[in-house]
Amino acid sequence: MTAAQRYDAIVLGAGAAGLMCAAVAGQRGLRVLLLDHAARVAEKIRISGGGRCNFTNRLLDARAPQQHYVGTNPRFARSALARYTPQDFIVLVERHGIAWHEKHKGQLFCDGSAQAIIDLLLAECARGRVEHLQPCQIRKVSFDAAHGSYLLDTERGPAEAPSLVVATGGLSIPKIGATDLGHRLARQFGLPVTALRPGLVPLTFDAQQWASYAQLAGVSLPVRIACGEKKQRMAFDEDLLFTHRGLSGPAVLQISSYWHAGQALHIDLAPGVDLAQELLQAKAQSKKHIANLLAQWLPARLADAWCAQEPAWQRPVNEASDKALLQLAAQLADWRITPSGTEGWRKAEVTLGGVDVQALQQQDMQARGQPGLYFIGEVVDVTGWLGGYNFQWAWASALACAQALPKTV
Known part of the structure; x- marks a missing residue:
């Protein structure tokens, strides 16, 4: 030898x-x-x-x-x-x-x-x-x-x-x-x-759960994303990217290192904007459709897809009820969604x-x-x-x- x-x-x-x-x-x-x-x-x-x-x-x-x-x-x-x-x-x-x-x-x-x-x-x-x-x-x-x-x-x-x-x-x-x-x-x-x-990895969702969002693949926007409760809560202000299978972009990669199976994500899709106040003010002076109004703060494709989820949001803002507008603002400020998993080692x-x-x-x-x-x-x-x-x-x-x-x- x-x-x-x-x-x-x-x-x-x-x-x-x-x-x-x-x-x-x-x-x-x-x-x-x-x-x-x-x-x-x-x-x-x-x-x-x-x-x-x-x-x-x-x-x-x-x-x-x-x-x-x-x-x-x-x-x-x-x-x-x-x-x-x-x-x-x-x-x-x-x-x-x-x-x-x-x-x-x-x-x-x-x-x-x-x-x-x-x-x-x-x-x-x-x-x-x-x-x-x-x-x-x-x-x-x-x-x-x-x-x-x-x-x-x-x-x-x-x-x-x-x-x-x-x-x-x-x-x-x-x-x-x-x-x-x-x-x-x-x-x-x-x-x-x-x-x-896997860490710093895109998050995925059940196909049925994601069906209404898959069409948004390629849409990106700045968000505030968080997960965990109380002392374990972690949040990042970064860009979010929609994909065919779920969410990616710096915001999701960052939060993925703190996310655990079964936890919900909390996503503010318009950080720094008081959407409730903006929508109620617009109701008094605008005839724009709600989706067109939201496009001031969100990508147009996302605004259209979001409003398509609820008939009460598919109308001019001046014809919407205060309750519908407040519900819309609350959902956009705290979109709660639970991933089914990650893209795994191949993308981590x-x-x-x-x-x-x-x-x-x-x-x-x-x-x-x-x-x-x-x-x-x-x-x-x-x-x-x-x-x-x-x-x-x-x-x-x-x-x-x-x-x-x-x-x-």
């Missing part, structure tokens, strides 16, 4: 977190091997942000990560996020000459292609003399307790290192190579994995759940009770909002780990 090549650290997964960790560790002088089973590097970066990569968010407050992160204990992310901030990654982006711009709510994007971020990370890996093998299937991972070393059986031959970094991501978007390898490795070494479900941008943070050390992402084993990025039970927060967690958790890896070779 061929003797195993020995490294200081082996990093599994050449996505955002894996590339960042390998690059930083390599530049510290460690001998690093980076492995990935997929044919193409960092496909999730390539398709993110509409192909422009929403690489971080200026509004992130590392002192209170629970504001923008979900998980059993999102405060776990505080240490790593405080030590590597959005501004730190901006400095790296600008050092590589990548032009960028800010969209609403602190979201930062490349002016050009997301490929620029991939090239940045590959260049940083090259600078650290990282050995990168891809595609490379991993057949088996074991731990030699006597020598404190991880042994990997791969299709490119055996490799070993005292440090193994798992940056394999989650289950979202399987067509670009997502697998459960990281979760299997966690369980193999005795680490708990919290419940996994992230994985909710993952390696339980209680089993990891906050400072360096190392597994408690299993020396030399680290988990970073999406495989961990830390999930960010839409808008660059997940990439910042990838960069920050990778750096926290990379700076702690020991040099042994």
Whole structure:
């Protein structure tokens, strides 16, 4: 049998977190091997942000990560996020000459292609003399307790290192190579994995329930969307998109990370507008049909479809009863509808759940009770909002780990 090549650290997964960790560790002088089973590097970066990569968010407050992160204990992310901030990654982006711009709510994007971020990370890996093998299937991972070393059986031959970094991501978007390898490795070494479900994902509805709304596919509008009760209530002000099967757009992607099966959504279709007052005032001075009047605040197709649901709304506003107008205003201000499910892993941008943070050390992402084993990025039970927060967690958790890896070779 061929003797195993020995490294200081082996990093599994050449996505955002894996590339960042390998690059930083390599530049510290460690001998690093980076492995990935997929044919193409960092496909999730390539398709993110509409192909422009929403690489971080200026509004992130590392002192209170629970504001923008979900998980059993999102405060776990505080240490790593405080030590590597959005501004730190901006400095790296600008050092590589990548032009960028800010969209609403602190979201930062490349002016050009997301490929620029991939090239940045590959260049940083090259600078650290990282050995990168891809595609490379991993057949088996074991731990030699006597020598404190991880042994990997791969299709490119055996490799070993005292440090193994798992940056394999989650289950979202399987067509670009997502697998459960990281979760299997966690369980193999005795680490708990919290419940996994699709996050930042469109929501779907029963076909019969959605029949009257399917015709609105393509309609988009700003809304306030909420779910949950009392202390568990969460709300977002974002754009909503109607689809043939349900609802999507930033508003729904955001709320999907907080929504649970059986919960109703509460959607204000005209946030900031007192529709009751507007309709009653219009009744005294207008002969417009109600749907035409609503088109001042709603897309015309939505106004027409909504009014078609009730005969009392299919008439000029001056002929409608106050009761009918108030009922219409109340429904539009609090549209209550219960999704039947989600579009699943194929459309989910992230994985909710993952390696339980209680089993990891906050400072360096190392597994408690299993020396030399680290988990970073999406495989961990830390999930960010839409808008660059997940990439910042990838960069920050990778750096926290990379700076702690020991040099042994």
